[in-house]
Amino acid sequence: xxxxxxxxxxxxxxxxxxxxxxxxxxxxxxxxxxxxxxxxxxxxxxxxxxxxxxxxxxxxxxxxxxxxxxxxxxxxxxxxxxxxxxxxxxxxxxxxxxxxxxxxxxxxxxxxxxxxxxxxxxxxxxxxxxxxxxxxxxxxxxxxxxxxxxxxxxxxxxxxxxxxxxxxxxxxxxxxxxxxxxxxxxxxxxxxxxxxxxxxxxxxxxxxxxxxxxxxxxxxxxxxxxxxxxxxxxxxxxxxxxxxxxxxxxxxxxxxxxxxxxxxxxxxxxxxxxxxxxxxxxxxxxxxxxxxxxxxxxxxxxxxxxxxxxxxx
Amino acid sequence: xxxxxxxxxxxxxxxxxxxxxxxxxxxxxxxxxxxxxxxxxxxxxxxxxxxxxxxxxxxxxxxxxxxxxxxxxxxxxxxxxxxxxxxxxxxxxxxxxxxxxxxxxxxxxxxxxxxxxxxxxxxxxxxxxxxxxxxxxxxxxxxxxxxxxxxxxxxxxxxxxxxxxxxxxxxxxxxxxxxxxxxxxxxxxxxxxxxxxxxxxxxxxxxxxxxxxxxxxxxxxxxxxxxxxxxxxxxxxxxxxxxxxxxxxxxxxxxxxxxxxxxxxxxxxxxxxxxxxxxxxxxxxxxxxxxxxxxxxxxxxxxxxxxxxxxxxxxxxxxxxxxxxxxxxxxxxxxxxxx
Numbered sequence: 001x002x003x004x005x006x007x008x009x010x011x012x013x014x015x016x017x018x019x020x021x022x023x024x025x026x027x028x029x030x031x032x033x034x035x036x037x038x039x040x041x042x043x044x045x046x047x048x049x050x051x052x053x054x055x056x057x058x059x060x061x062x063x064x065x066x067x068x069x070x071x072x073x074x075x076x077x078x079x080x081x082x083x084x085x086x087x088x089x090x091x092x093x094x095x096x097x098x099x100x101x102x103x104x105x106x107x108x109x110x111x112x113x114x115x116x117x118x119x120x121x122x123x124x125x126x127x128x129x130x131x132x133x134x135x136x137x138x139x140x141x142x143x144x145x146x147x148x149x150x151x152x153x154x155x156x157x158x159x160x161x162x163x164x165x166x167x168x169x170x171x172x173x174x175x176x177x178x179x180x181x182x183x184x185x186x187x188x189x190x191x192x193x194x195x196x197x198x199x200x201x202x203x204x205x206x207x208x209x210x211x212x213x214x215x216x217x218x219x220x221x222x223x224x225x226x227x228x229x230x231x232x233x234x235x236x237x238x239x240x241x242x243x244x245x246x247x248x249x250x251x252x253x254x255x256x257x258x259x260x261x262x263x264x265x266x267x268x269x270x271x272x273x274x275x276x277x278x279x280x281x282x283x284x285x286x287x288x289x290x291x292x293x294x295x296x297x298x299x300x301x302x303x304x305x306x307x308x309x310x311x312x313x
Numbered sequence: 314x315x316x317x318x319x320x321x322x323x324x325x326x327x328x329x330x331x332x333x334x335x336x337x338x339x340x341x342x343x344x345x346x347x348x349x350x351x352x353x354x355x356x357x358x359x360x361x362x363x364x365x366x367x368x369x370x371x372x373x374x375x376x377x378x379x380x381x382x383x384x385x386x387x388x389x390x391x392x393x394x395x396x397x398x399x400x401x402x403x404x405x406x407x408x409x410x411x412x413x414x415x416x417x418x419x420x421x422x423x424x425x426x427x428x429x430x431x432x433x434x435x436x437x438x439x440x441x442x443x444x445x446x447x448x449x450x451x452x453x454x455x456x457x458x459x460x461x462x463x464x465x466x467x468x469x470x471x472x473x474x475x476x477x478x479x480x481x482x483x484x485x486x487x488x489x490x491x492x493x494x495x496x497x498x499x500x501x502x503x504x505x506x507x508x509x510x511x512x513x514x515x516x517x518x519x520x521x522x523x524x525x526x527x528x529x530x531x532x533x534x535x536x537x538x539x540x541x542x543x544x545x546x547x548x549x550x551x552x553x554x555x556x557x558x559x560x561x562x563x564x565x566x567x568x569x570x571x572x573x574x575x576x577x578x579x580x581x582x583x584x585x586x587x588x589x590x591x592x593x594x595x596x597x598x599x600x601x602x603x604x605x606x607x608x609x610x611x612x613x614x615x616x617x618x619x620x621x622x623x624x625x626x627x628x629x630x631x632x633x634x635x636x637x638x639x640x641x642x643x644x645x646x647x648x649x650x651x652x
Contacts, residue, residue: 207404213391214398215418215469225417229408234477 039149051078051282060172066278081279093261097249101263106243112239113193115155117222121201132198147255150184151175177260180256181263185246193238200234201227236302264288302313322347323473327377330363337363337428339529348503350496355526362477368507369475370394382472389585397466398475402482403458405450408518411461412446415573418469422504426519428459436468439498463495476508480515492519513553517541524550547643557618563640565651566591568616573649575640577607578626582620584627592634597627611635
């Protein structure tokens, strides 16, 4: 009987300790969650209601200042601001530019990160280490500085054109084109992508590669069937982060891109400031947000796949 | 091609490997007959895995050559060699099913789909894992993973099978079972096999011959019985089995003053309560139970000896008689006589 009582007490103590630690855990997680709700969640909700024509409350001041403000005509609001944006002749070009630049830059960034990561994983050595370190340099250069550096390098009166003109080569002016945005985006995105991809490739045990070699596989087959599939999660994560970052970028397209069509980040700023059309700018922001959410789904898929593979879920 | 080279499956001729400025393998010679199972046995760092990796083609020797079935394969990469290796941690690709893991080498060779299926089923049948063909490596036990790795090696029908400490990640009971499975398979298929291990029990129980390695050289290459009964060097005698090591000489069943090393296996020390020919009075100073036998320390006038006794185990303080059946006498590390 005594032992039954002791067991019951122990169980009781265990339950108390578990509930205490879960309360403690909740209070530890509460401050950051509260911050996210207050500074991200609520502003998003307010912006969404504004884009749907809810112009009172927190949206009252901006509704008074802004032009072409649409007020709700149903209980759920109105899509008038959305119609404005889709009817605007600039928007399709901007959207296309944003998507093309995001896709192209992400593709090139991943290609370069994979190339460098694979070189380091397979060849190793000092050259690979130097290359990887050099590729991390942009991580420590502010985007505004690097954008300006790229501008002076590729501008009409920039270094490239000046240098090559000495040899009689008429190098095209790259600045103020979509290509310049791609160059700038790859430059700024590469360090993070390299960190992710390289760490993913480095974590693959040598034995898995050597077994493939032993089975008769050559370099490209090993890359295709062993290295990339095993590092797919960090590669996908690097890709999604890069794509989302580029899609919402502002500084690089502002410094290096053309005036029209331009990327949506710049256009949102123009609509908000220069054109004083805050409702339409928020609509554009929501369109970018929706596209980014689609990419985020790929990120979630990659994480779930990785968790399943490692047996965490 | 001579009959001799046909018979000799693998020949390592004067292999030398220097890594990081250190000589890891030093002029190593070894001949493995076709269908033979040979163990490379030695402590960590003795060069056994380096030797195996040179045989597999992952390392190119700095000197010497490797011949396999009469063909020089020294400079061939692993993908070109007719060998298959099973790694210490099995090295199964976690993103592929058991079937795909085993089928991989055949897909690389671009064999027809139906032949791949037939051979993979055959290989999985040999290791009794057909029921797991659709499982991922993470879903099966360590022993089963080991068998998948073995099936992946066997499906290639290699001229030589290389096993790098394949049992070291398994628990003791499973290790015994899997090593018996490996031996049975190797005998049935008649495949030339080189296994690297640091476990002498493992080497003694499954090998046709064992190469005991020390500091990049082979100390002795013999059958397990010969290695145990007649270790050619003091190092081998110490490494294989237990040994009473005494400095001195040996004559008439007694250890006498001298400049040799006398090695006496504990099982070669016979204890009796009554006097027998060649036995000398001994007192039991310590008894350590070891399960199915006891390790008994016997103090004689000339020497203290350990003996393994499984029946009528004496107690501490008992007096009786201890006789040495066989002694190995070494001078400068080399066996000079068996007394």
